[in-house]
Amino acid sequence: MSEAKKLRWTVDVTLNDVDSLVSFLRAQMPESDIGSSEQAYRTHYALRTAINVVSHNVQYRLGEEAIAHAKERPDWDLERAHTIQRSWGDLVNIAREWKGVEGFDHERWVYREVVDTEEEAPASPDETAEPAVFEYRIPRARDGAAEDIVVARSAEHPESWGVFEGSTQGWHWDGSSWQHPSLTGSSPYRYTEQDALAAARRCAAAPRNPEGTDH
């Protein structure tokens, strides 16, 4: 896949993507600018260390050695896919704080819950979804197999919160029913943090209908 294209699945993540994202992040936090206090220094160091471990996790698994191992052993192949998915997601989440900065790649630096076309479910991640930070996940009280209720804040408007079913930012709660952006066109980020949490808890406690489609 050409890297000029929008990143759609986890399998589309390349070493170039990781390298460019990590270079961008390092440029945003130069070592010469480590902060004005010991606490600031430690936070800076924590972030750099976390970026190192996360990027190494994904870079190693995109390398030839890991690919060769994965071909030999199905369980390593699985571990490889899971780790690339999670670690790439972590890098994308870290970068969101610098979303407005020049050099940010809006097309490629996106997280995909779905590994590849084989794993893609009918409810695929919404391509038009706003960048968000998933802060809380509340399991459904009565149906362990159903998607959890997820409370996310908008990355662009941190005071605006939404309530979702699962983390694809598809179906969201509008206060009285489940809505989908493709149907309503309206933003799901309509709550304060407290109101979103309260709404999510009510949704998690409510029974689903017997067909499992309470949308």
Added chain:
Amino acid sequence: MQQDQQLRYTVDITHADVDAIETFLDSHAEAQRAAHPPETAEHRMASTVRGLVRQSAWDARKALDFILDDEHFGAYGKQADLKELHRLKCAWSVLVKAAVPWQGEAGHDTNRWRSTEFTDRSEEEAAERERVGMRAAVKAMERRA
């Protein structure tokens, strides 16, 4: 495994471990956020650390909920179990690395806040068998050469 024993395998991570490291890191990040105005580099980095910590702790808890629940773990096949174990291992390693700058500070638990190389004892033993096998194969090749 006892909470005060040194952490070795991913399966030994507990909810108490996740709660403790999240509280520790969150309080440091919050203190820095509060001390610096928005839009400053210090505030931005503290927000990012806080977001990363919360996301990783949430991932770890979600995985633990699955792994520790007999109704779920083992019920959806090995692939589903491994996915949650990998998720826990990944999330935990991020939390542990983020806490490194505070090593030696009060509240930092060096005994428990360690990355886990192996999911469990059987995975470590399988890796060891593989190492021994490879060493024997290399020696055999050297003898033939």
